[in-house]
Structures are given as structure tokens and as C-alpha cells.
Amino acid sequence: MSDPYKALGVSRTATDEEIKDAYRKLAKKYHPDQYAESPLKELADEKMKEINEAYDTITAQRRSGSKGGYSAGYNPGAGAYGSSGFGDVRSLIMSGRFADAEQILNGVPADRRNAEWYFLKGSVLYRRGWLEEAKDHFSRACQMDPGNPEYSAALNQAMNQRGGMYGGYNPGRSAGGECNTCDMCSGLLMADCCCECMGGDLIPCC
Amino acid sequence: MFGYVRPYKPELLVKEYGQYKAVYCQLCRVLGDEYGVLARFALSYDCAFYAMLALSVTGGRVEEQKRRCVCNPLKACTYLPSPGEAYKKAAALCVLLTYHKLRDDCEDESFFASLGSRLLLPAVSPKARRAARQYPGMASIVEKAMEGQRQAEEEGAGVDRCAEPTANLLRELFGELAGCDNKQRPALESFGYFLGRWVYLMDAADDLAEDMRSGSFNPFIKRLGLEGKKELTQEERRAADKACNEALNATAARLVLAANLIEMGQFGPIIENVAQKGLAEVQREILFLHIREKPKRELK
Numbered sequence: 001m002s003d004p005y006k007a008l009g010v011s012r013t014a015t016d017e018e019i020k021d022a023y024r025k026l027a028k029k030y031h032p033d034q035y036a037e038s039p040l041k042e043l044a045d046e047k048m049k050e051i052n053e054a055y056d057t058i059t060a061q062r063r064s065g066s067k068g069g070y071s072a073g074y075n076p077g078a079g080a081y082g083s084s085g086f087g088d089v090r091s092l093i094m095s096g097r098f099a100d101a102e103q104i105l106n107g108v109p110a111d112r113r114n115a116e117w118y119f120l121k122g123s124v125l126y127r128r129g130w131l132e133e134a135k136d137h138f139s140r141a142c143q144m145d146p147g148n149p150e151y152s153a154a155l156n157q158a159m160n161q162r163g164g165m166y167g168g169y170n171p172g173r174s175a176g177g178e179c180n181t182c183d184m185c186s187g188l189l190m191a192d193c194c195c196e197c198m199g200g201d202l203i204p205c206c
Numbered sequence: 207m208f209g210y211v212r213p214y215k216p217e218l219l220v221k222e223y224g225q226y227k228a229v230y231c232q233l234c235r236v237l238g239d240e241y242g243v244l245a246r247f248a249l250s251y252d253c254a255f256y257a258m259l260a261l262s263v264t265g266g267r268v269e270e271q272k273r274r275c276v277c278n279p280l281k282a283c284t285y286l287p288s289p290g291e292a293y294k295k296a297a298a299l300c301v302l303l304t305y306h307k308l309r310d311d312c313e314d315e316s317f318f319a320s321l322g323s324r325l326l327l328p329a330v331s332p333k334a335r336r337a338a339r340q341y342p343g344m345a346s347i348v349e350k351a352m353e354g355q356r357q358a359e360e361e362g363a364g365v366d367r368c369a370e371p372t373a374n375l376l377r378e379l380f381g382e383l384a385g386c387d388n389k390q391r392p393a394l395e396s397f398g399y400f401l402g403r404w405v406y407l408m409d410a411a412d413d414l415a416e417d418m419r420s421g422s423f424n425p426f427i428k429r430l431g432l433e434g435k436k437e438l439t440q441e442e443r444r445a446a447d448k449a450c451n452e453a454l455n456a457t458a459a460r461l462v463l464a465a466n467l468i469e470m471g472q473f474g475p476i477i478e479n480v481a482q483k484g485l486a487e488v489q490r491e492i493l494f495l496h497i498r499e500k501p502k503r504e505l506k
Contacts, residue, residue, distance in 0.1 A: 125366070129366075129373065129399050129400060129403060129457075129460065130366035130367075130370075131366070131453070131456040131457060131460070132364070132365045132366050132429065132453055132456075133364065133365075133366050135456070158456065161455060161456045161459035161460075162452035162453070162455050162456045163452070163455065164451070164455040164458075164486070165459075166455075166458075166459035166462060166463075167455065167458035167459040167460075167461060167462040167481070167482065167485075167486070168451070168454050168455030168456075168457070168458035168459065168485065168486050168489055169451060169454075169455065169486040169487070169489035169490045169493075169494075170455070171448070171451065171490075171494055
């Protein structure tokens, strides 16, 4: 699946309603029940899967787009950003062909590596699990194009994961036994009590 | 592997802790039966975790059994025997990893520093050959990972590239557990990849100070711009630990996601505990409490 819109046979500007219609029509066409015990069953299943995925991708994209796109960084969709200079790479990433995407990216000469290049390379690295270099690439993309919501969403997500929000250890999380503001106040009050016992006073108002 | 993969005990149910211990004891017993009494020293938390995952994923219930402890005849231990391959595979893994660790030590360190390893190696080699005969696939996976690691370290590669061989080692081992279950495979593979990566990074972070002193290779040295330094000030040390912790957190986050997708049988809660809390606790102990260094400080 290179392009979800193509798979459903609709244009990028199609409304949600049109897309739903197109999906329904195709689903009827490929429905596995018709192909039961046919040698073409596998192919039909394959097709069915393809359009299901395409439909899911488009709805997910549109939903995240309208919500402000926090997760957009991880679904670099071919259609989501019209001015993409790396449309082919984006569609490769979408279809899960990371090695091909990376090969194209690596072939881009150094002087043509813009913010988007760093972002896409970061995405490929992230999926592969090379999280350190992925973070470096996302930061670079954000430096080069600070206002881009797609890049900063990706960097944000990476930074949140590094902070220990989703796994691992977060040293800032107080886990008892540590000193917080409440402890400090009650400590002062106790010191005040002790002083008063001995005739002095630490906090004059109480 | 290095004993970093273990559950966070305070959050385990008592019965879960009992099960975990029983798997550990059973693995110890199988190691002894398969490779001789001395092989029991190769036992590690990591391999116990592997056995547990293997038992969990391959399904089927295993029943507890009370018997005498193999090391201490006065102690009664609970065992969790299983007819399948899980324990045997985990035992083979223990032996193979120990063998490669010793061999690495002999190659990397000076004659005297590696004296212990040199003495042990001849005893371990035949066991490793036996394990390799039984599980040639596993042996070649381990061999490949060790070779890859040596290569990456010689090249002085970056953190990600250095972590790759260990990550792939666990990816392949865990993927293999899926057997014919192709639905489980991607989740297991991803879990293995990130767990392996986490183990490698944890080990590197743990050894950072030591490696700087001795001038050994450590991927974090270049990453954190600490080349040429011997000692770290308190400030620098804290910053380095924090940076390492971040790298580990990023890996743990992905590992938890993968673990969520694995369909687990019997030991699901224990494996979840390891992924979500056990690893975090190890990060805390090593990077923030420095429990490994305390004895040294007391000596001074």
C-alpha cells in the first residue's frame, strides 16, 4: 500500500462521506465470503486488508489532524502535508518499507538535507529502535524549522519517553522518603514547638 | 546477559514471588542436571526471565513441586518443572552467554586481571560445545551477536549501533519462542529488541565510570562528550547518569508497548512487573543510588 487515497480510489480532497462510500463499495467487492473455496481467496483477503488499512490510516490521519495532531509525528502521511518535498519517502514509511525509505534519504546530498529530511530520517531511526540518533534528528529538525507542529510533536514524544513517563525510572517522581514542601513546613512547625519549649520562638505568629 | 532483568519485589504478589523463585530454582536444577554442578554458577536473573517468558508464551500450565534445595539440603524449595524445552533452552543460554563472557574477558583484559576467566574457560568450553550441539540455532545467534558487538566496539560506533547486536540477539531468541504463531511474533520480536537494547545500555551506563578510569571502550563516553577524561566530578557524574537514564527510559517506553501486545499465559503479571517496574528499579538503584559502589566507598 503506497498511498491510502489511491488504494480507495479517491482524491485527497474527498470528504469523509465520500471516503466512507468508496470504502463500503470496495469492501463489498472484496468481501471474503464471496471467495470462500476459491483459489483467489488469499488475494481477496490481501485486498481486503489493504483497503481496511487504507481506510483506517485515512480516518486516523484526519482525526489526529483535527485534534491538533499530537500523534501526527508518527504517521507522516503522504497527504497530510501538501508541500512535502519527500512524498515518496513518506509513503514508503507509511507502508512500512523503512529500509527503502532510508536508502532514498541517505542518497540525498548534504546540502539538500532540510528540516523535513531530518524529521523523516528521525522517524525511520525511531521505528528501527535507534532512539538516540532519532532524538538527535528530531531536535535538528526542530532547530531548523521551529514552528513546525509535526516536528515538535515528534520531538515532544521522544522527550516524554526519555523523561520516564511511559516506562523506566523518573527521578523527579517523589516516592516517599523525599523532602517536599509539606515536609518543610511541618519541619519548621516542629522546630518552632521545640524553640517554644525552651522559651524561645522561631515563628512569632504561632 | 548481566542480571539486570528482574522483577520489583515489593510490587509482586506473594504467590507471584513464589512462582518466580520456583522458576529460578527449577532452572538451577536443570542447569545442574544438564551441564554439571559447576554450571549452576552460570545461573542469572536474565535467563530465569527468559525461561519464564518461554513458559508463558508457549502456554500450558506447570505445577509446583516441593523438593530439597540442590545447594542446601536442609532447605526445602518449591520447583516448577515443565516437560517442554523452556528450561533446557534457558540453561543452554546461560551456559553459552557465560562462555562468551569469559572468552571476551580473556581477550580484552590483561593476563592477571583475566586470570580467573582463564582458569574457568577450559571448564566451561565443553559445556558450551554441548549446549551448541543441542541448540545450534541458538549458538549461532549468540555467536553472531558477540561478533557484531566486537566489531561495533572496534569501530568505536555510536550508542545505537553498539546496542544493535545485543538487541538483535534477544529479538531473535524471543521471536523464536513464537514458534508457528505468526501473530505473536512481531510483538515478541519487538519486545526482545528493546529489552536487549535496554540491557546493553544499562550495562554500558553501569560500567561508565570504570571504563573511563581504565580507558576501555564505552559508547556513552563519545555520546556524552567525555573523551579523554579519567575522573568525573560529582556534577558531571550526575549529568552523565541523567543522560544515561534518559536513553534507558526511551528504550523502556518502547519495550512496555511491545509487552502489552504479547498474549501471556501463566506468568503475565510477573513479566509485566519486570517490564514496567523491575527495570525502572534497576535504573534507580544503579544510576541514582549507586548501590554497586557502596562497598568501595566504605573501604576508603
